[in-house]
Amino acid sequence: MTIMQSEEFETVAETEVDSRGRVSLGRAGAKPGRRYRVESNPDGVLLLTPVVSIPEREMQVWTDPLLAERIRAGIEQAQRGETVDLGDFSKYLDPEDEDED
Incomplete structure (x- = not known):
């Protein structure tokens, strides 16, 4: 350094x-x-x-402009109410994948 x-x-x-x-x-x-x-x-x-530290698993969003744009577009769609409720996906959760808080 x-x-x-x-x-x-x-x-x-x-x-x-x-x-x-x-x-x-x-x-x-x-x-x-x-x-x-x-x-x-x-x-x-x-x-x-x-x-500012970010989790390693989020680094792809910061290094891939196309992915970041797709996420921004999805957020904008959600803000405009352009979403579809696909139900409850909790049955697909793997307890090992949950964040530790």
């Missing part, structure tokens, strides 16, 4: 690493639940970049 040297940083807070290696970022404006990619350089400079 590389840190771009051309970017300028502004000091927004000073904090101390606790006994468990944690650093509080609240004073720096970090929001609870937000995820960050952490990069470091040989001098020990850490760069935190906000990221």
